[in-house]
Amino acid sequence: MNSSIYDIIIVGGGPAGLTAGLYASRARLKTLLIEKIALGGQVTKSEQIENYPGFEEGISGFQLIQNLEKQAKGFGLTVETGDVQAIVSLHKNKKTLKVQDREFHCKALIIATGSESNALGVEGEDTLLGRGVSYCATCDGAFFRDREVAVVGGGDAAVEEALFLTRLVKKVHIIHRRDELRAIKILQERALAHEKIAFIWNTVVEKIEGENSVEALKLKNIKEDRAFSLSVEGVFIYVGLRPNTTWLKNRLPLTEQGFIETDHGMETSLPGVFAAGDVRHKLLRQIATAVGDGSTAAFAAEKYLDSL
Numbered sequence: 519m520n521s522s523i524y525d526i527i528i529v530g531g532g533p534a535g536l537t538a539g540l541y542a543s544r545a546r547l548k549t550l551l552i553e554k555i556a557l558g559g560q561v562t563k564s565e566q567i568e569n570y571p572g573f574e575e576g577i578s579g580f581q582l583i584q585n586l587e588k589q590a591k592g593f594g595l596t597v598e599t600g601d602v603q604a605i606v607s608l609h610k611n612k613k614t615l616k617v618q619d620r621e622f623h624c625k626a627l628i629i630a631t632g633s634e635s636n637a638l639g640v641e642g643e644d645t646l647l648g649r650g651v652s653y654c655a656t657c658d659g660a661f662f663r664d665r666e667v668a669v670v671g672g673g674d675a676a677v678e679e680a681l682f683l684t685r686l687v688k689k690v691h692i693i694h695r696r697d698e699l700r701a702i703k704i705l706q707e708r709a710l711a712h713e714k715i716a717f718i719w720n721t722v723v724e725k726i727e728g729e730n731s732v733e734a735l736k737l738k739n740i741k742e743d744r745a746f747s748l749s750v751e752g753v754f755i756y757v758g759l760r761p762n763t764t765w766l767k768n769r770l771p772l773t774e775q776g777f778i779e780t781d782h783g784m785e786t787s788l789p790g791v792f793a794a795g796d797v798r799h800k801l802l803r804q805i806a807t808a809v810g811d812g813s814t815a816a817f818a819a820e821k822y823l824d825s826l
């Protein structure tokens with residue numbers, strides 16, 4: 519049992535949580551950040567970040583997080599490792615969180631638990647996970663040097679990771695259920711012009727096949743209602759995000775997809791409870807918007823504390 523009360527507890531140590539921690543600690547508030555795995559969140563999966571302002575030659579995800587961690591801790595941010603499992607109680611002056619067999623208390627709460635990759639939900643996906651099925655090209659791409667792989671999806675993450683894979687593999691097949699990409703124009707242009715990338719349009723994956731590792735994909739062209747097979751040794755899946763909010767069910771109103779609604783100050787419908795980053799219902803899920811949310815949430819939480 520931890521009986522001391524923090525001014526602010528932040529749940530999640532990605533760019534949104536770390537930035538909220540930086541702002542709150544710099545405002546001399548007693549702040550605790552609780553992260554269940556390792557600081558950095560999804561950024562640690564990104565080898566090179568090209569679109570975070572201020573780094574004209576890009577910066578690795580690892581380096582960006584190291585800098586951010588150092589900066590936040592330099593202002594006094596305390597970090598604990600723990601999986602926050604539930605909100606036990608929500609009072610104006612005291613909010614209680616359950617973290618495994620411990621309880622933590624705060625006056626204001628910032629939720630920055632981000633999102634995770636959606637699964638395709640097809641046969642073979644679970645059984646061949648780690649044996650050719652992956653959700654992170656930056657993490658697993660090197661295992662497929664000079665092989666043929668597929669990327670499923672048509673958004674920014676899918677195209678970005680397909681381009682990254684071209685540095686390692688022989689060929690990348692992008693399989694997309696529509697006949698055009700959703701990714702931003704600059705990524706589309708690069709992928710469409712790349713000699714190592716081939717596109718399979720209007721097509722969905724029906725099954726991932728292989729004895730001990732991925733050998734082929736069973737595909738279906740949904741426009742022509744035609745089934746066919748593609749031989750690949752790896753498949754990287756980027757078909758959207760699932761917010762990490764199951765621990766908030768029945769405590770906080772969520773959108774149909776499970777995202778958290780906030781006002782312009784990142785405050786939820788519950789006073790003193792804020793949300794920041796990818797976990798929020800928003801238009802653009804990127805590092806730049808996550809750090810914007812994190813700083814706003816910390817500032818708004820400070821105002822909430824002043825009002826108590």
Ligand SMILES: Cc1cc2nc3c(=O)[nH]c(=O)nc-3n(C[C@H](O)[C@H](O)[C@H](O)COP(=O)(O)OP(=O)(O)OC[C@H]3O[C@@H](n4cnc5c(N)ncnc54)[C@H](O)[C@@H]3O)c2cc1C
Pocket residue numbers: 529530531532533534535552553554555556557558559560561563564566567568569570600601602603630631632633654655656675678679762765794795796797803804805806808
């Ligand atoms: C492959 C890939 C490439 C990307 N490339 C770029 C890019 O080039 N540029 C860009 O701007 N964006 C990129 N993004 C998106 C960017 O990484 C995210 O928008 C950003 O990380 C969101 O930050 P966040 O802090 O909201 O969430 P996250 O980074 O998801 O961090 C959330 C953290 O909360 C923790 N957590 C979750 N639940 C709990 C719990 N119950 N208790 C405690 N801790 C918990 C998680 O472990 C995680 O560390 C990329 C994403 C991916 C997947």
